[in-house]
Amino acid sequence: MSGNAAALTMSQAIPLRSGDAKAPPLLSWRERLAQLDLVPDLGNDIGSREWWRGLATLTLLCGSAIATFPGIRPLAAPTAPALDAADFNEARAQMIVPLAFGGDTGRHMAATDAVRPLTQTPERPQIELTATLGRGDSFARVLERAGVGSAEAQALASQVSGAVPLADIAAGTRIDLILGRRAARTMPRPVDALAMRARFDLRIEMERIDGRLVMRSIPIAVDNTPLRIRGRVGDSLYRSARAAGAPPEAIQAYLRVIGKQISVGSDIRANDEYDIVVDYRRAETGESETGKLLYAGLIRNGRPKLSMLEWKKDGRSQWFEASGVGEQRGGMARPTNGRVTSTFGMRRHPILGYRRMHSGIDFGGGYGAPIYAVTDGVVAMAGRNGGYGNYVRLNHGGGLGTGYGHMSRVAVRAGQRVSRGQVIGYIGSTGLSTGPHLHYELYRNGRAVNPSSVTFVTRAALEGKELADFRARIRQLTAIESGAALTPIAPKQVEGPKLGSLADVTAKRIGDGI
Incomplete structure (x- = not known):
C-alpha cells in the first residue's frame, strides 16, 4: 500500500444507507409539527410570525369555546305556598317582634273566672x-x-x-x-x-x-395651690406638655401667649424647657378643677428666656413680660413675630431674576404663624391679588393703609372692622414667593412708603408699686414646686352631724318603719 494515500472524507469512510439519503414524507411532517410552537408567549416578539401564529391560535380557541357554549337556563324551584290568615297568626305567635314595632307577639290568653281586678294597687313607699x-x-x-x-x-x-x-x-x-x-x-x-x-x-x-x-x-375643704408643669420641649412642645399632665386648654393658651413674643415654629429649641402655671383647685373629696393660664415661661440653658404674666392695668387684663412691659393700645404693632428678612428698596427679585423695587418689608416665619393688624382699621380688600397671593389691605384713616401678602389663609373679609393686634391671616407662600413669609407694606395717600419710617410700638411699662406687685406675683408663682398641687391634702373635719348618701337616708327611714 502506497504511503502517500489520500485521506478519506467522513462520507467516504462511512457510507450512508440508502434509506438515510432522504427521509420519508410522514416523518418529515411529524418533525415539523413537533418543532412548531402553537402557543408562544404573546408578551415577547410582538408582531413576529410566531406572535401572529399564537394570536390566531388564541382567537380560534376563544371562537370554539363561544360556539360550543351551551348557554344558561334557570332551574325551576318550587315556592312555598302562601300562608292563610290562621297559619299566619300561628306563626306570628312564635316570633319575637321588637318593642319598637309593637311587641305584640306571643300567645295571649283571656282572663278566666279566677282573675279578680284590684280595687286599689299598692304604691312604692319611696x-x-x-x-x-x-x-x-x-x-x-x-x-x-x-x-x-x-x-x-x-x-x-x-x-x-x-x-x-x-x-x-x-x-x-x-x-x-x-x-x-x-x-x-x-x-x-x-x-x-x-x-x-x-x-x-x-x-x-x-x-x-x-x-x-x-x-x-x-x-368642703379646697386646696387652691396653682398647678405648675415644667418639662423639656423635645420633638413637640404640645405632646411633651400633655405627657407631663398639662390640660389641652392650658397648652393652647400657653402657645397663644408666647406666640405673640417669639415664633413658636422657629425660635423654640428642643432643649428648651416650658414653664406653665394654671389656676387649679382640688377638693378634699378628690374632685379637681383646672382654670385659666396664670404664667407662661420658656427656659433656655437654665435661664429664663421668656416670662409672661397676665396683669390687669387700667381695668384691662393683658400679658406682660417679667420686666413689666406689655402690649400698648396706641401706636402700630408688629404685624408678626418673625425677623426681618428683606428691607424696603431696590433688589434683585428672587423669582423674576431682575432688579426692581421692593415696596415693603418681608418678615420670616413658620408656615401658619399668625399675622396681626398693626392698628385699628377697616378691611378694604381680602383675597387673591396677583403676585401678592392671598392678600389683605387695611385702611386706618388719615391717608394711612397697610397691606399683607403671601398669606396661607385669610381670616377677615372685606368691610370688616379690625382692632389692633387682631389676627387677620396666617403666614404662607402664595403668589410669587420662594418660601413662607409675610410681605408687609405701608401706604400713605395711596403710595407705598418705607415701613421702617414708622416705629413699631408694642409695649407699655408698669411702674412703681404696680411693678413691684407684678414682680412679687411672678416670684410667688415661680416658687411653686412642679406638681405640688397634686400632693394629698388632709380632709377637713366639719362640726355637727353629717348626712350620708341617699342610700343611708333610705336605710335610716326604712329602719324607722317607713
Whole structure:
C-alpha cells in the first residue's frame, strides 16, 4: 500500500444507507409539527410570525369555546305556598317582634273566672331619682320635672338660695332626690331627702324631720395651690406638655401667649424647657378643677428666656413680660413675630431674576404663624391679588393703609372692622414667593412708603408699686414646686352631724318603719 494515500472524507469512510439519503414524507411532517410552537408567549416578539401564529391560535380557541357554549337556563324551584290568615297568626305567635314595632307577639290568653281586678294597687313607699340642672334652666323647674309639686319646688328653691345663690349652681349639677309616700293619688309626692354639690366647695343636703325639711350646708375643704408643669420641649412642645399632665386648654393658651413674643415654629429649641402655671383647685373629696393660664415661661440653658404674666392695668387684663412691659393700645404693632428678612428698596427679585423695587418689608416665619393688624382699621380688600397671593389691605384713616401678602389663609373679609393686634391671616407662600413669609407694606395717600419710617410700638411699662406687685406675683408663682398641687391634702373635719348618701337616708327611714 502506497504511503502517500489520500485521506478519506467522513462520507467516504462511512457510507450512508440508502434509506438515510432522504427521509420519508410522514416523518418529515411529524418533525415539523413537533418543532412548531402553537402557543408562544404573546408578551415577547410582538408582531413576529410566531406572535401572529399564537394570536390566531388564541382567537380560534376563544371562537370554539363561544360556539360550543351551551348557554344558561334557570332551574325551576318550587315556592312555598302562601300562608292563610290562621297559619299566619300561628306563626306570628312564635316570633319575637321588637318593642319598637309593637311587641305584640306571643300567645295571649283571656282572663278566666279566677282573675279578680284590684280595687286599689299598692304604691312604692319611696322613689329615688336623680335630676340634672341644664344650661339656662331654673332650680325649681328641675324639681317640678322630677315630680315635685310646684309649691314645694318653689319653697325648696327659696331655702337653697339662702345657702348659695341659685345662679352659682353650675349647669350639669346632679340633684339626688328621695320622694316619699303621697297622701292621695292625685297629689304629687313630697320630698323626703335632697342632696347636691351646690358649689365646688359646698354640699347641700336636706332631710325631712318631723314633717319639715332640714337643710345642712357642708363646706368642703379646697386646696387652691396653682398647678405648675415644667418639662423639656423635645420633638413637640404640645405632646411633651400633655405627657407631663398639662390640660389641652392650658397648652393652647400657653402657645397663644408666647406666640405673640417669639415664633413658636422657629425660635423654640428642643432643649428648651416650658414653664406653665394654671389656676387649679382640688377638693378634699378628690374632685379637681383646672382654670385659666396664670404664667407662661420658656427656659433656655437654665435661664429664663421668656416670662409672661397676665396683669390687669387700667381695668384691662393683658400679658406682660417679667420686666413689666406689655402690649400698648396706641401706636402700630408688629404685624408678626418673625425677623426681618428683606428691607424696603431696590433688589434683585428672587423669582423674576431682575432688579426692581421692593415696596415693603418681608418678615420670616413658620408656615401658619399668625399675622396681626398693626392698628385699628377697616378691611378694604381680602383675597387673591396677583403676585401678592392671598392678600389683605387695611385702611386706618388719615391717608394711612397697610397691606399683607403671601398669606396661607385669610381670616377677615372685606368691610370688616379690625382692632389692633387682631389676627387677620396666617403666614404662607402664595403668589410669587420662594418660601413662607409675610410681605408687609405701608401706604400713605395711596403710595407705598418705607415701613421702617414708622416705629413699631408694642409695649407699655408698669411702674412703681404696680411693678413691684407684678414682680412679687411672678416670684410667688415661680416658687411653686412642679406638681405640688397634686400632693394629698388632709380632709377637713366639719362640726355637727353629717348626712350620708341617699342610700343611708333610705336605710335610716326604712329602719324607722317607713
